[in-house]
Amino acid sequence: MRPLRPHQVRALDLLRHSLGSGNRRPMLAMPTGAGKTLLAAAIVEGALSKRKTVTFCVPALSLVDQTVEAFWAEGIRDVGVIQGKHERTSAFRPVQIASVQTLMRRDIPDSDVVVIDEAHRWFDFYGDWMAKPEWARVPFIGLSATPWTKGLGKFFDDLIVPTTMAELMEAGFLTKFRVFAPSHPDLTGVRTVAGDYHDGDLSEAMDKPKLTADVVETWRRLGEDRQTFVFGVDRAHAKHLQERFLEAGIAAAYVDAFTEMEERNDIRKQFHDGRCKVVCNVGTMTTGVDWDVRCIVLARPTKSEMLYLQIIGRGLRAADGKDDLLIIDHSDTTLNLGFVTDVHHAKLDDGSPRPKRDRVRKTPEPKECGKCSFLKPAKVHQCPSCGFAPVQVSSIACDDGQIDVLSHAKVKAAAEQKRRFYAELTGYAEMHGKSPKWVLANYRAKFDEWPYRREVTPQNPSPETLGWVKSRQIAWAKSRHKSEGAAA
Ligand SMILES: [Zn+2]
Known part of the structure; x- marks a missing residue:
């Protein structure tokens, strides 16, 4: 042994x-x-x-x-x-x-x-x-x-x-990874069933010609010509992705649970000698555990930490000449669930509702670089991938007063700020027993609009958010005080 x-x-x-x-x-x-x-x-x-x-x-x-x-x-x-x-x-x-x-x-x-x-x-x-x-x-x-x-x-x-995974990476038993999030899916109307997105709804949302074409284009730009696994929502979606890759002249194969053993072995061989560059498949299959995968394209949004880790795990095997795994995430999964190394559970689920505090994410979520879409660990300011450091350009003064300067980075930062605020409000609501209505009302009070996406992983509220909630409560208490006719 x-x-x-x-x-x-x-x-x-x-x-x-x-x-x-x-x-x-x-x-x-x-x-x-x-x-x-x-x-x-x-x-x-x-x-x-x-x-x-x-x-x-x-x-x-x-x-x-x-x-x-x-x-x-x-x-x-x-x-x-x-x-x-x-x-x-x-x-x-x-x-x-x-x-x-x-x-x-x-x-x-x-x-x-x-x-x-x-x-x-x-x-x-x-x-x-x-x-x-x-x-x-x-x-x-x-x-x-x-x-x-x-x-x-x-x-x-x-x-x-x-x-832990992080420890295994430090020791070199697993490879490290880098994540880019070049696009963000619109999952409006996608239902959640048994803890994950409804397959049919999800397929409809993701299996669109514009999106599948974007997956291929992005892979050309960011994929570094690596041996790649692409994960689609279902078989039809994975097949469409394969077709787009083939149309672009990239040697791509398709594998699923029904692929004959002989054909699968053949694809495996071609994948390892470089004749085949990309293998499209679905996340639920077990093939590929021992394949030398250098890049993973995640085109399958999921709320399941288990599925997420199974998919990314396919590419974390250490290998000669492999510095890291490249992850191109089209699914917002990294932004929603955190890096795979952040997923921890201290207890088994015994079916009883978890204490509210436990459900609030403790690890801060990754942040997207406004320039190259690299996902930075929380609190990292300058992008480790492209060196870009976001500058807070909120407004410039001119004769007419203040004109907002809109940059691409700023739009993204604003969206991220809103998403985060919403996540933190939700986290606050969970901790203090506030209703979803309370979350929506507070969000609206701050941004004068409804949240774009209501699916969110609750987060621990930041001091700013706590301060904001408190100031609203004080304002509300005061207004009530006043309307009751008491002296201010
Ligand atoms: Zn960057």
């Missing part, structure tokens, strides 16, 4: 400690690129060395063979498989790799340890299994890069986070 990296050793220590202190349902969060498979092998080997048996559950057929191969490579070979009529079916082996779909239709084998891989893909079957009295003392270990599925906290009693 390969030696473990420091963060993997730490993960094992934390896991042992958790089990040692009585937990029986620990969830181990390992970000993409942290070597979850090697860690899984180490957990299995640890159990085997104590003559214990393990059932290792995976949520997709394709993951069964992948796991068998990965374990085999680490020297774990006494493995049976529970999946349809798999050739490795062998009930007496101490390690059983099970497809959950097959397992739920069969007798569950006795085991001393159960591992649930990709545990964010949750099945009610798991919950029923864990709840059986005879399994109460058996450890169930959840593994996931994004264990944020609603309700997971009802089943797991501990969340172990041995490392």
